[in-house]
Amino acid sequence: MSQKKDEAIVNIIADYEKLANLVLRQLDTVEKLIASGKLRLDDSVQEDFVKNEEKINKLEVKLSEEVINSIALYQPVASQIRKLMSCYRITISLERIGDLALNIVKLMRRIENEEVYTSLSGFISKMMNLSVDMSRRSMLSFLNQDMELAKWTIKSEVIVDEFNHKMLKKVAERVNLLAEDKNILISFINIKEMAASIERIADHAANIAEASFYSFEGKDIRHKRN
Amino acid sequence: MAVRRTFRKRILINYLAVFSIFSLVVLAYQYDREKHYRTAQLENTLDNISEFSHRYIEHKKIFETGDFRSLDTLKSLLPISNTRLTVLDLTGKVVYDSFVANVEHLENHLSRPEVQKALQFGKGSSIRLSATTNQKFYYYAKNCHNYYVRTAAVYNVDIINFLKTEHIFLVFIFFLFVLMGILFHFTTRRLGDFIVKLKDFALKAGQNEDISKMDSNFQDNELGVIRRQIVQIYDNLKTAKDELTTEKEKLYGHLQVLNEGISIFSPEKHKILANSHFIQFINMISEKSTISAEHIFTIPEFRKVLEFVDQYRENELPALNKELPQLEYTIEKSEKFFHVRCIIFVDRSFEVLISDVTKPEKQKLLKQQLTSNIAHELKTPLSSIKGYLETILNNPNIPEEKRKYFIEKAFAQAERLTDLLNDISLLNNIEDAGGLFEFKAVMLKPVIHDVVENLKHRLNEKNMDCVVDVSKEIVVNGNESLLFSIFQNLIENSINYAGNNASITIRKYLEDDKFYYFQYCDTGIGILDEHLTRIFERFYRVDYGRSRETGGTGLGLSIVKNAILLHKGEISVRNRPEGGLEFLFSLSKK
Known part of the structure; x- marks a missing residue:
């Protein structure tokens, strides 16, 4: 039985790796799109992007079931339960990150005033780079049981937060100047939404890192950073 | 694994079977002996009666008188009531029978087996079903020189009587049976307990649970020895395993904090382990995000590694004592330099090492730049000095004032050159020989x-x-x-x-x-x-x-x-x- 249990856990981790890679591919696509300064993906890329999102959703369901089954069937010991529960939490976050990536792409299509976007895209791009880096490191930290990466991600969340607040200030200044122009206002709000989504990615990355921390340390550090 | 029947039950069943068979055999043997004994006893009684009858006939001279009916008195004297007494002459003709009055109707008895035996050996016996009474009779014939005396009694040595007469023996057997059963019950229970304990113990050991603290109520017999041996083997294995795990963890920890990226792959190109630096380096090089080390095989920059590995997958590997095949090269990617090394091991698994050599590479570039800078900086004043001196040499008639001006200029440049050389040497001293x-x-x-x-x-x-x-x-x-x-x-x-x-x-x-x-x-x-x-x-x-x-x-x-x-x-x-x-x-x- 213990052999079957080990096998089940190995399978779960392999599926996690697959899911994480898929999500990272989505993030890469968004990151490149933002860096390119364009507002919409090429058609073929867009198609892939949507397909991947479906794959992510399916994989998330599969993974969650596997986790629950293995807990129910194989009576894992404490450290294994920690690992499985962390994987479960991470899976939920990964799926959310996937959704947010799709959200960002959708929101970008709705930006009508390209000029406004261009003036802020460098800022957004930096924010995205950091968020993707955080996501990558947090996912890797769980796979490799690397505490340093997890700590780094958790600390970095503050920076992305700050980015988001600065953005609000910048936007506020602009809105005062061009109060009449609705079009611009809408564009701004959309960009702001984008930034919020990116911020959420970073947030999830931190969640993943916390779960990964819990998995090997057994300490729950949710909502008590430092 | 389901145990169909416990060890103890099996022992008990086997014992019962063996003991039952043993009892039956003893019973059968006893029965046979008893039968023989009774037959002998019967024969002895009949012989006595025959002898008695013979004496009686001699004494009364019945054969001479032919008054065989007087033998009827003998019949009433005999202790066994239903004993049949027959007297035959030498030709086999019946002259008297205690059961039949009219002896003339009886057939000749010479062919009867007991009579035949008596004819030859002096006496003989036979067991037959009597035609007249339809009962099993034991016939005994005795040769008395000029006539035969034959006696017969109902042959009745069956088991019922035997059981009746020998019930003490049966009770004894039964008692023995029960006693042995109880004895066995207790011994097998002890044995069974030991074995169950041993089984639980072995099961726990098999499931990697801690067995050293288990109740050690094993006595100092073979089972105790087995238990001690199991514990010892288990302990040895556990120590070895723990040591290996610690070593592995140490190695892993070491690999994680290493500044190099390292990954080990199986011959089938599956990741065995990869540290975080490795993943981050391949992310940097491919400019795509992934957390799988296997991703390396899809990156164009690592095609060389792939070809190298494939080449050695098919080819013979060098003998053990030779050096392992290695591949080394440097990748330049967006102003960063990575040194890649691939080593194939004897079992065809391989490791890929990636190290960030941007700093040393950059330093190398900087040094080159510096050297050319120094050369350039030195050249400028030197060519000025050369220019002024050339002017003076080529124009001997140059006015004194101008000549002085050029010499002063050349001197200033020479001063500058000295300053420069002083600065360079000072800087080098600070950098390379700060300790001085x-x-x-x-x-x-x-x-x-x-x-x-x-x-x-x-x-x-x-x-x-x-x-x-x-x-x-x-x-x-x-x-x-x-x-x-x-x-x-x-x-x-x-x-x-x-x-x-x-x-x-x-x-x-x-x-x-x-x-x-x-x-x-x-x-x-x-x-x-x-x-x-x-x-x-x-x-x-x-x-x-x-x-x-x-x-x-x-x-x-x-x-x-x-x-x-x-x-x-x-x-x-x-x-x-x-x-x-x-x-x-x-x-x-x-």
């Missing part, structure tokens, strides 16, 4: 005072003044000539670039347990922000065309920075909001 500078307590105020005195003339030329706000008590741990260079180069920098009428301030603004913090600032034109980060680089000039005229070597601030670093201090630079350049630096206390 003698460090001691130095009073800072006189040093700065000397520097200002030295440069007074040049300061006055530019109408600059220098305010030194450093108290006498400040003593730093440093090298006097290096400290001299620091302030000289800072002030020269201001003289050369700040512009006329600038004012210089040197002051200590802070101190803590270990350091004094100094501010050096001028009120000059400052430097554009984009140059600020680079002004400490060697030969870096804000304005290449103009600044060489003003006389600097381009090494001054490099010397300042390196000298301060050698003093374990730090230096930073910024433009002051109110204009002018400001350096903030620290020097360690005595």
Whole structure:
């Protein structure tokens, strides 16, 4: 039985790796799109992007079931339960990150005033780079049981937060100047939404890192950073 | 694994079977013996009766008289009532039968087996079903020279009687059976308990549970020995396993903190382990995000590795004692350099090592740049000197005034060359042989005072003044000539670039347990922000065309920075909001 249990856990981790890679591919696509300064993906890329999102959703369901089954069937010991529960939490976050990536792409299509976007895209791009880096490191930290990466991600969340607040200030200044122009206002709000989504990615990355921390340390550090 | 029947039950069943068979055999044997005994007894009785009858016939001379009916009295005398007595003459004719009155009707008895035996051996017996009474009879015939006496009794040695007569024996057997059963029950229960314990014990050991603390109520018999041996084997294995795990964890931990990226793959190109640096490096190189080490095989930069591995997958590997096949090369990707090394092991698994060699590579480039810079900087004054001297040599009739002018110019350039060489050698000394500078307590105020005195003339030329706000008590741990260079180069920098009428301030603004913090600032034109980060680089000039005229070597601030670093201090630079350049630096206390 213990052999079957080990096998089940190995399978779960392999599926996690697959899911994480898929999500990272989505993030890469968004990151490149933002860096390119364009507002919409090429058609073929867009198609892939949507397909991947479906794959992510399916994989998330599969993974969650596997986790629950293995807990129910194989009576894992404490450290294994920690690992499985962390994987479960991470899976939920990964799926959310996937959704947010799709959200960002959708929101970008709705930006009508390209000029406004261009003036802020460098800022957004930096924010995205950091968020993707955080996501990558947090996912890797769980796979490799690397505490340093997890700590780094958790600390970095503050920076992305700050980015988001600065953005609000910048936007506020602009809105005062061009109060009449609705079009611009809408564009701004959309960009702001984008930034919020990116911020959420970073947030999830931190969640993943916390779960990964819990998995090997057994300490729950949710909502008590430092 | 389901145990169908416990060991104890099996022993009990086997015992019962064996004991039942044994009892049956004993019973059968006893029965047979009893049968024989009874038969012999019967025969003995019949022989006695025959003998008795024979004596009676002789005594009464019945054969002579032929009065056989008188034998009927004998019949009533005999102890066994239903004994049949028959007398035959030598021809086999029945002359008397105690059961049949009319003997003439009886057939000749000579052919009867008992009579035949009696004819030959003197006596004989036979067991038959009697035609007349339909009962099993035991016939006994005795030869009495001129007649036969035959006696017969109902043959009745069946089991019922036997059981009746021998029930004590049966009770004894049964009692034995029960006793042995109880005895066995207890022994097998003890044995069974041991075995169940041993089983639980072995099961626990199999499931990797802790067995050392299990109840050790095993006695000092073979089972105890088995248990001890199992514990010992288990302990040995556990120690070995624990040691291996610790070693593996140590290795893993070591690989994780390594600055190199390392990954080991199975021959099928599946990841066995990969550290985080490895994943991050391949992410940097491929510019795609992944957390799988296998991703490396899809990156064009690593095609070489793939080909290398594939080549050795098919080819024979070199013999054990030879060196393992290795592949090494460097990848350049967006201004970063990665050194890649692939080693194939004997079992065809392989490892890929990636190290970030950007720093050494960059340093190499920097050194090359520096050498060409130095060459260039040396060439400029040298060609000037050469030019002036050539002019003088080629024009012997040049007016004295002009000649003097050229010589002065050439001398100035030679001075510049000396300065340059001095600076280069100072810089090299600081960098490569910092240990050679003698460090001691130095009073800072006189040093700065000397520097200002030295440069007074040049300061006055530019109408600059220098305010030194450093108290006498400040003593730093440093090298006097290096400290001299620091302030000289800072002030020269201001003289050369700040512009006329600038004012210089040197002051200590802070101190803590270990350091004094100094501010050096001028009120000059400052430097554009984009140059600020680079002004400490060697030969870096804000304005290449103009600044060489003003006389600097381009090494001054490099010397300042390196000298301060050698003093374990730090230096930073910024433009002051109110204009002018400001350096903030620290020097360690005595």
